[in-house]
Amino acid sequence: xxxxxxxxxxxxxxxxxxxxxxxxxxxxxxxxxxxxxxxxxxxxxxxxxxxxxxxxxxxxxxxxxxxxxxxxxxxxxxxxxxxxxxxxxxxxxxxxxxxxxxxxxxxxxxxxxxxxxxxxxxxxxxxxxxxxxxxxxxxxxxxxxxxxxxxxxxxxxxxxxxxxxxxxxxxxxxxxxxxxxxxxxxxxxxxxxxxxxxxxxxxxxxxxxxxxxxxxxxxxxxxxxxxxxxxxxx
Numbered sequence: 001x002x003x004x005x006x007x008x009x010x011x012x013x014x015x016x017x018x019x020x021x022x023x024x025x026x027x028x029x030x031x032x033x034x035x036x037x038x039x040x041x042x043x044x045x046x047x048x049x050x051x052x053x054x055x056x057x058x059x060x061x062x063x064x065x066x067x068x069x070x071x072x073x074x075x076x077x078x079x080x081x082x083x084x085x086x087x088x089x090x091x092x093x094x095x096x097x098x099x100x101x102x103x104x105x106x107x108x109x110x111x112x113x114x115x116x117x118x119x120x121x122x123x124x125x126x127x128x129x130x131x132x133x134x135x136x137x138x139x140x141x142x143x144x145x146x147x148x149x150x151x152x153x154x155x156x157x158x159x160x161x162x163x164x165x166x167x168x169x170x171x172x173x174x175x176x177x178x179x180x181x182x183x184x185x186x187x188x189x190x191x192x193x194x195x196x197x198x199x200x201x202x203x204x205x206x207x208x209x210x211x212x213x214x215x216x217x218x219x220x221x222x223x224x225x226x227x228x229x230x231x232x233x234x
Contacts, residue, residue, distance in 0.1 A: 029195050030191075031088075032187050033191055034083065034084075038080070043217055047223070063077055064077055123183070127179040127182050128183065134176035145159065148163055149166075164229065170229060180217060184214040188209070189206060189207060
């Protein structure tokens with residue numbers, strides 16, 4: 001039988017915020033909401049592509065000069081990147097550790113599983129893996145331009161068109177956005193419950209908001225490759 005961890009005075013050691021299950025769930029919820037806020041802003045920025053290359057390239061240039069002259073060139077952009085990276089790492093680590101803790105707590109599988117809970121768990125788990133792989137691809141494609149065969153440094157509009165002019169670029173993006181929509185739908189609801197926003201009166205509104213956010217983000221992001229494929233953006 002495992003012994004409880006004790007302090008120097010002999011009493012049981014108090015669990016840290018990060019060490020507790022509720023602490024990990026809170027970290028996961030807050031980091032998820034940070035990423036959700038970024039996704040909304042990022043989607044709105046992407047929609048500028050419908051106003052032409054000058055508008056879109058001008059927006060990309062503005063991101064690099066944001067905060068000047070108080071901040072140096074690209075400092076604001078790098079601050080956003082660091083915050084996002086921290087949120088992604090915190091989200092992924094807390095999700096993994098919660099999953100491992102849940103498995104250890106239930107070493108014997110239930111004879112009868114609730115299909116709805118099982119579906120949500122599988123969606124979040126595999127959706128998270130798909131999105132993690134997509135983030136790596138997306139950075140190599142449109143940030144470092146490593147896998148974008150027709151990339152043209154300094155021309156974001158043309159690089160987006162180059163990506164969505166290939167079958168594999170469209171396939172990767174559409175699959176990832178479908179995973180994103182499902183992840184946001186379940187994740188927003190879970191975050192609301194963790195942070196104490198849910199109750200009997202607000203549950204219906206929160207579910208509607210989760211579904212709406214997921215649908216808007218999916219439609220907004222997918223509209224760009226669809227527009228390129230159909231020739232609306234060229």
